[in-house]
Amino acid sequence: MSDRQDDFERGLKNRRSVLGEAWVERSTAGANAFNAEFQDFITRFAWNDVWGRPGLDHPTRRLLVLGMTMGLARWEEFELHCGAAVRASQQPGSGVSLVQIKETLLQGAIYCGVPAANTAFKIFVELLKKEGIAVEPAPLTPARRVATHQTFSLPQLHIALQGAGPGAPVVLAHALGLDVDMWDDLADELAAAGHPVLRYDQRGHGRSAVPAGPYTMDELVDDAARVIREWGVGPVVWVGLSMGGMVGQGLGIRHPELVRGLVLANTTAQYPEAAKAGWQQRIEKVEQGGMTVIADMVVERYLHEAYRREHPAKAAALRAKIQHADPRGYVAACAAVAGVDWLSRLPEIKAPTLVLAGALDAGAPPSMAEAISSRIAGARLVVLDEASHLSVAEQPQQFAALVREFLQRV
Structure with missing residues (x-):
């Protein structure tokens, strides 16, 4: 030929x-x-x-x-x-x-x-x-419209606001390496139910500023406090997943006047020394090779195998999101996450608290959730089956139902 x-x-x-x-x-x-x-x-x-x-x-x-x-x-x-x-x-x-x-x-x-x-x-x-692909209606009601801006104080943080109903105001705080988009579906649902909803990209993430690191957990908590104060509608119900849950614990301890209730999902109050060594290894990998070298590992930790197999497009979108995260901000935030240490101070939290864990979560297993809930008076612990670390994506209906139920009680 x-x-x-x-x-x-x-x-x-x-x-x-x-x-x-x-x-x-x-x-x-x-x-x-x-x-x-x-x-x-x-x-x-x-x-x-x-x-x-x-x-x-x-x-x-x-x-x-x-x-x-x-x-x-x-x-x-x-x-x-x-x-x-x-x-x-x-x-x-x-x-x-x-x-x-x-x-x-x-x-x-x-x-x-x-x-x-x-x-x-x-x-x-x-x-x-x-092609028979469902196109869900998304009417541009006030609850669905999202207004975005930056905080006035530094470092500037990207804010997304929607909803203006009479319900309790809600702040949604994302996981490490992600951004406000992580909460799209839940934010729409809560806003439609009458809750003012605020999401923000934490420093070093999404469209927020990337100040020099390493960051501390106290700095992330102070960012959250000023976001709530600039919003001016607190106290709020804080819904935080992973890193967002760590920030929520700090808010409940250091700024209790800003917190009406806490939902702490797939998170921990303290890492053992062995895990801290793993965080240092992750930092070094990103510093040497960028976000691509850890993208697959993060996706495998965030989404369990069956979910990835059944939802390949969503797994691919998550991988792309991780790959496009700013490596400087990611490394700086890793330092804050690795150093989280709220465990001994958790009894200071007085706000109603719901703790969520994924039964398949290797990064923040149910034992870490139990350690949190057992130290906060009146806290409720729920373990979601068929969920690993990004439970709001893997079990969106159950996650949303638990949050709605909690909002009715606070």
Whole structure:
């Protein structure tokens, strides 16, 4: 077989991988005396010479094509590639997700124009429906609208506010390496139920400032206190997971006047010495190789194996979030987390407290949750089955129900 024919076969393989067997068969079967040379040309040069290059993977090239065809208003080509991307998003290990497609179109609104984005989103939603993918309604009620700004004092922290009902105000505090997006679904639900909801990116995370580290847990607690004071609607019900739960314990101890109730999920009040050594090793890995070197490990700790297998797109989105975290902020916050030491002071907490643990959580096992709940008067401990560290993602309905029930009691 000649090199030219090899190029054609390699290009045809890439073309089938990206667009699907059925479409490629129809396209090549329709070749005629006028377009056969063109089909040969694009298969060799576009699908082999470009799509076959090693510098970018296929998911990245898919998203680039969506942005380019959107900008050029080549809607037939856009629909072809968008449909292929939507179908690929439903296949485990495809490397492309519906969230990534949505984000590509949102960015296109800035660089290609709102009219182009309007058409692109219309085609995208129609393709979702065609493929039988549920498109849940999300009416733009006041409870769902999110206002964002930065704190006035330094370091500046990114704030997201929604809801304006009569219910108890709620602050949601995220886990290490994540940001406000971690709470999207719960924030919507609580706001719709009449609770003013505040989320913020902790220092070194998301869209907040990244001051020089290492950070201390007291600094993270002081950040939380000034966020609540600047919001001006306290005392609040604090819902914190992992690092957010550590900050919540500190608030209950050092700033009790700001706390109406505490939900402490998948967290600890103190690490044993062996675990502290593990944190130092993690810090050194990130300092030497960046976030990519620990991304898989963090995902495996945050989501248990069965969940990752059943929800590959969500696991991939979490991995991408970890990989894009600022390594400077992550390392600085690791120091604060490793040094958490509230255990002996937990009896000082007087606010009603709900402690949540995941039965499969290796990083903050139920024994750590029991150590917290046993030292806070009246605290309730609930262990969630089929949940590891990121229980709000793995068991969202049960997590939300427990929080709603708690809010009715405080």
